[in-house]
Amino acid sequence: MRPENYQAISHPPSNEYELNFGPNHPGIEGNYALKVKLHGDVVVAARADGGYLHRGFEKLMEGRLWIQNIALVPRICVPDPVPMEVCYSMAVEALNDMEVPERAQWLRVLQLELSRIAAHLFTFGGHAATTGMYTTMYWGVADRDQILDLFEEWTGGRVYHIYNIPGGVRRDIPAGFLDRVSHTMDYIESRLPDYDNLFFTNQVFVDRARDTGPMNQQQALEWGVTGPNLRATGLAFDVRRDDPYLVYDQIDFDIPTEAPGDAWARTLVRRQELKQSIHIVRQVVEKLPSVSGPVRTRIPNPLAWNVPPGETYTRVESSKGELGYYVVSDGGDKPHRVHVRGPSSMHAVQVLEQLAVGARLEDVAQIMFSLDACPPEVDR
Amino acid sequence: MSKKVTPWLDNLLQEIEGIEIRRKDSRRVRIDIAADSLPTLLELLRGRAGYVHLSAITCVDWIDESQFELVYQLWSYESQSLVSAHIRIARDPGVYVSVFDLYQPAAFFERDIHEMFGVYFEGSPDMSKFILTEWNGPPPMRKEFDAEAWVNETFERKEYQPDWLKEITEQGGGIVKSPEEARQKKP
Numbered sequence: 402m403r404p405e406n407y408q409a410i411s412h413p414p415s416n417e418y419e420l421n422f423g424p425n426h427p428g429i430e431g432n433y434a435l436k437v438k439l440h441g442d443v444v445v446a447a448r449a450d451g452g453y454l455h456r457g458f459e460k461l462m463e464g465r466l467w468i469q470n471i472a473l474v475p476r477i478c479v480p481d482p483v484p485m486e487v488c489y490s491m492a493v494e495a496l497n498d499m500e501v502p503e504r505a506q507w508l509r510v511l512q513l514e515l516s517r518i519a520a521h522l523f524t525f526g527g528h529a530a531t532t533g534m535y536t537t538m539y540w541g542v543a544d545r546d547q548i549l550d551l552f553e554e555w556t557g558g559r560v561y562h563i564y565n566i567p568g569g570v571r572r573d574i575p576a577g578f579l580d581r582v583s584h585t586m587d588y589i590e591s592r593l594p595d596y597d598n599l600f601f602t603n604q605v606f607v608d609r610a611r612d613t614g615p616m617n618q619q620q621a622l623e624w625g626v627t628g629p630n631l632r633a634t635g636l637a638f639d640v641r642r643d644d645p646y647l648v649y650d651q652i653d654f655d656i657p658t659e660a661p662g663d664a665w666a667r668t669l670v671r672r673q674e675l676k677q678s679i680h681i682v683r684q685v686v687e688k689l690p691s692v693s694g695p696v697r698t699r700i701p702n703p704l705a706w707n708v709p710p711g712e713t714y715t716r717v718e719s720s721k722g723e724l725g726y727y728v729v730s731d732g733g734d735k736p737h738r739v740h741v742r743g744p745s746s747m748h749a750v751q752v753l754e755q756l757a758v759g760a761r762l763e764d765v766a767q768i769m770f771s772l773d774a775c776p777p778e779v780d781r
Numbered sequence: 782m783s784k785k786v787t788p789w790l791d792n793l794l795q796e797i798e799g800i801e802i803r804r805k806d807s808r809r810v811r812i813d814i815a816a817d818s819l820p821t822l823l824e825l826l827r828g829r830a831g832y833v834h835l836s837a838i839t840c841v842d843w844i845d846e847s848q849f850e851l852v853y854q855l856w857s858y859e860s861q862s863l864v865s866a867h868i869r870i871a872r873d874p875g876v877y878v879s880v881f882d883l884y885q886p887a888a889f890f891e892r893d894i895h896e897m898f899g900v901y902f903e904g905s906p907d908m909s910k911f912i913l914t915e916w917n918g919p920p921p922m923r924k925e926f927d928a929e930a931w932v933n934e935t936f937e938r939k940e941y942q943p944d945w946l947k948e949i950t951e952q953g954g955g956i957v958k959s960p961e962e963a964r965q966k967k968p
Contacts, residue, residue, distance in 0.1 A: 452911065459897075625835060625836075714863065716836070725836055725837055751885065
């Protein structure tokens with residue numbers, strides 16, 4: 402540039418600057434980004450930026466047979482895929498007015514709770530890593546692997562099981578499997594005091610997480626917060642108990658709550674849920690031998706399955722919150738419309754944008770992990 | 782605790798024009814209503830019946846009838862029941878009002894529907910792109926949008942023949958048989 406063409410750019414005097422946080426950042430869960438405006442290291446504004454994981458699931462599902470979509474849905478949330486399969490299957494069953502055999506319902510509960518334990522262990526690891534405690538992450542991932550081993554033996558797949566199909570489940574459990582489930586539950590329960598010492602009562606974590614990203618119950622209800630994040634504000638709501646599905650009304654479990662609504666409370670709620678899930682799994686293990694019968698009901702030829710016209714909205718409690726599927730059939734062999742309402746579509750966008758304001762930059766990742774946001778649910 | 786919309790509310794709702802209430806079971810109520818009356822209905826449900834949680838807004842494209850259906854799923858923590866309110870709007874021009882002032886979660890769903898179906902919500906806080914930031918084509922979730930046809934029109938198909946593969950093929954490695962050849966039975 403010639404010197405005569407140079408014009409100084411005039412900025413309004415400001416100490417604020419913008420920073421792209423993600424999509425490739427160790428503190429971000431999945432491929433997701435935040436555009437944050439900072440004053441010093443305090444966030445004054447945040448904008449969520451999604452779309453990096455968009456695979457067009459809802460459009461793809463409209464072009465595939467009802468049964469083919471089973472292979473597609475678990476991919477919508479990688480750490481916790483089972484609720485996706487169950488919720489979609491429940492929707493198709495509701496449209497067909499189909500009864501699921503009791504044994505299949507218990508098996509589904511077993512899958513859901515094992516998946517919840519695995520997802521929570523994963524989240525603890527991620528959350529601990531954002532506060533610099535990498536050991537918890539290694540432990541969490543290693544212990545989650547014990548559950549993935551169970552899934553592998555049971556369904557053939559470690560992460561995506563494609564096990565729950567409309568009408569029931571694909572097959573029964575292998576011989577001696579329940580013993581191994583009990584053994585793994587004993588192992589994970591025996592690890593909980595170690596986790597408490599390492600992470601949950603660790604002064605570094607407590608000091609960092611307390612009063613970080615706080616929200617009260619009023620705000621949580623306004624923002625559409627669900628799941629453990631809502632329970633961390635003191636409201637004992639759980640789809641499993643309050644809008645029961647499968648056989649959850651026959652199972653005894655508590656709904657842990659905490660009052661403060663900050664990152665610390667949200668993580669403590671998950672810590673207690675882990676214990677409740679182990680408790681549920683033990684009940685299922687005890688109950689399953691006495692429930693005999695088939696594991697799936699007869700379905701029409703899946704390659705020429707015309708589902709009766711209708712619409713339905715089914716919900717389950719995933720490890721992140723309320724997961725909903727709105728499914729419409731026009732009487733054809735493919736869905737007319739499938740809408741996935743992931744809990745993270747609230748948590749990772751509006752809630753995160755609000756909670757990040759006022760936090761320090763190093764706490765933004767922690768807030769995201771404490772909300773247990775799952776970006777693929779947002780992008781779909 | 783009542784598991785239904787309370788009777789007095791039922792009576793109140795009956796006064797709204799063009800409303801049809803159907804109970805699917807003790808926890809599910811379906812309401813079909815004229816598009817103009819929906820904000821009134823939501824205000825009643827939220828303010829007087831405790832339906833404070835907007836679970837989802839879904840858009841369904843009924844291309845044969847040239848209509849969009851918008852479905853609002855509302856949950857009440859008190860009566861533990863789910864109301865789904867259904868409205869139909871014209872596909873063209875595809876404009877409706879935002880319910881953000883009643884339900885804040887609506888912002889995300891309305892933005893998503895605007896992006897995927899091209900329905901504009903007046904009064905929604907943000908109608909900018911979120912997921913399809915670099916997309917200039919038509920709203921992809923509309924039924925007339927054929928993803929495969931779009932790919933065929935937009936992109937060229939190319940033979941994959943890098944140099945390193947050619948060398949290997951010449952030496953007898955790589956893909957030496959075409960799929961058609963491989964499928965043929967041996968004599």
